[in-house]
Amino acid sequence: MNAHAHRKTGSDPEFMFERAVETLPRPALRSLQVERLQWTLDRAYQNVLHYRHKFDAAGVKPNQLKTLDDLKHFPFTVKTDLRDNYPFGMFASPHSDLCRLHASSGTTGKPTVVGYTQGDIDHWAGLMARSMAAAGARPGDVVHNAYGYGLFTGGLGAHYGAERLGCIVVPISGGGTERQVVLMQDFAAGMLCATPSYALNIAEVAEAQGIDIKALPVRRGLFGAEPWSEAMRAELDRRLGITAVDIYGLSEIMGPGVACECDTARAGLHGWEDHFLFEIIDPETLEPMAMGETGELVITTLTKEALPMVRYRTRDITRLTDEPCVCGRSHVRIQRVTGRDDDMMIIRGVNVYPSQVEAVLVGLSGLSPHYQIMLGNDGAMDAMTVEVEVTADTSCSSDDLAAKAREVRHHIKSMIGVSCQVVAKHPGKLPRSQGKAVRVHDHRKKP
Numbered sequence: 195m196n197a198h199a200h201r202k203t204g205s206d207p208e209f210m211f212e213r214a215v216e217t218l219p220r221p222a223l224r225s226l227q228v229e230r231l232q233w234t235l236d237r238a239y240q241n242v243l244h245y246r247h248k249f250d251a252a253g254v255k256p257n258q259l260k261t262l263d264d265l266k267h268f269p270f271t272v273k274t275d276l277r278d279n280y281p282f283g284m285f286a287s288p289h290s291d292l293c294r295l296h297a298s299s300g301t302t303g304k305p306t307v308v309g310y311t312q313g314d315i316d317h318w319a320g321l322m323a324r325s326m327a328a329a330g331a332r333p334g335d336v337v338h339n340a341y342g343y344g345l346f347t348g349g350l351g352a353h354y355g356a357e358r359l360g361c362i363v364v365p366i367s368g369g370g371t372e373r374q375v376v377l378m379q380d381f382a383a384g385m386l387c388a389t390p391s392y393a394l395n396i397a398e399v400a401e402a403q404g405i406d407i408k409a410l411p412v413r414r415g416l417f418g419a420e421p422w423s424e425a426m427r428a429e430l431d432r433r434l435g436i437t438a439v440d441i442y443g444l445s446e447i448m449g450p451g452v453a454c455e456c457d458t459a460r461a462g463l464h465g466w467e468d469h470f471l472f473e474i475i476d477p478e479t480l481e482p483m484a485m486g487e488t489g490e491l492v493i494t495t496l497t498k499e500a501l502p503m504v505r506y507r508t509r510d511i512t513r514l515t516d517e518p519c520v521c522g523r524s525h526v527r528i529q530r531v532t533g534r535d536d537d538m539m540i541i542r543g544v545n546v547y548p549s550q551v552e553a554v555l556v557g558l559s560g561l562s563p564h565y566q567i568m569l570g571n572d573g574a575m576d577a578m579t580v581e582v583e584v585t586a587d588t589s590c591s592s593d594d595l596a597a598k599a600r601e602v603r604h605h606i607k608s609m610i611g612v613s614c615q616v617v618a619k620h621p622g623k624l625p626r627s628q629g630k631a632v633r634v635h636d637h638r639k640k641p
């Protein structure tokens with residue numbers, strides 16, 4: 195067996211970064227959560243005017259929370275609360291205690307600014323180390339970090355986590371894909387951190403460079419920051435010769451590492467319950483939903499100092515499960531996030547997420563997994579055009595492209611139940627992702 199093949203198998207599958215807390219029995223986890231929740235509510239009420247006003251208006255005081263169930267009496271927090279209090283109005287720490295700011299790109303209006311104390315950064319690094327270990331990284335591994343560095347939380351979040359775990363981090367960020375492939379090879383990366391769409395781009399560029407990425411030591415992919423499907427996971431496993439693991443997070447709550455799958459089960463992301471409280475609510479009625487039911491994920495931070503978040507409505511649609519996991523971790527599992535409720539398209543009365551379209555496209559013969567969706571008008575209704583790309587070994591005569599488009603249209607209709615237009619393009623004609631892929635382009639007329 196050569197060295198590469200040996201490294202591919204990994205070592206010490208039982209390794210846990212913080213075994214005691216990751217396997218904490220439910221009653222102990224619950225009492226830890228109540229204690230930390232009381233601390234968080236009190237901190238928010240004492241230090242953030244926004245929370246004080248909201249709690250007062252709802253007629254609740256932090257000391258009224260005695261059990262986790264009492265949280266339902268407290269008001270929700272939404273993204274516009276952060277925008278309305280731009281830039282620092284939601285912070286619970288004085289400026290002198292801050293050590294980092296991150297911000298969202300703010301495509302609509304002002305960016306969302308989030309702040310961290312040194313304590314927050316320490317917790318974040320620990321949770322990212324925990325996530326990476328769950329995903330199969332081990333001390334000494336080379337971690338190729340292709341998440342973007344900068345105001346986006348992906349790059350620095352993964353960077354600090356990898357270092358905390360004792361890995362050797364390559365802070366390459368996104369872009370320059372040919373060089374990424376060469377360095378993955380030369381530095382013998384064991385884990386690739388990237389958005390799933392960028393990982394696909396890396397796989398494709400490696401193939402074009404004639405580098406067999408499957409034969410490289412890289413054995414784990416830590417992919418997140420955007421919705422992706424099981425079909426895409428199978429595609430990434432196959433093309434990169436890795437085990438692709440899903441990681442979830444959002445800036446408002448911390449960044450990456452709020453939840454992560456274990457590589458043992460790959461069946462839902464362990465939400466780190468010693469630092470966050472997870473609820474699912476009905477986005478219409480705002481009522482809490484039961485374990486297993488699908489709705490909007492709501493998160494409350496339990497240890498954040500600079501930016502405590504009380505019942506933050508993520509807009510992400512998912513469900514929670516609490517069945518024991520084969521890995522032995524006791525923390526609740528968040529099922530794959532299909533998309534945000536604001537990404538949901540309603541096409542001729544059918545609710546569609548871009549990731550559902552992806553699941554149909556990935557794996558169809560003669561088709562590359564790249565796609566984009568154009569939204570337009572069809573009279574009073576919304577219309578969807580899906581642009582796909584054929585593979586290099588497929589005929590590109592206009593008849594064949596039209597036939598391919600008809601075939602894809604048929605699959606989308608039969609699997610998602612929605613009628614749409616499909617345009618099949620020549621190889622390489624669709625944009626390639628360098629970070630978060632932009633799947634939907636909205637050309638609908640504004641009312």
Ligand code: DLL
Nearest residue numbers: 348418419420421441442443444445449450531534
């Ligand atoms: O995307 C943090 C992150 C970086 C997560 C790297 C994972 C890896 P934001 O830019 O604030 O933060 O975007 C957060 O991205 O509310 C989801 O809608 C989406 N998202 C993040 N991870 C996943 C995932 C980072 N694994 C928003 N599956 C979230 C589906 C995801 N959607």
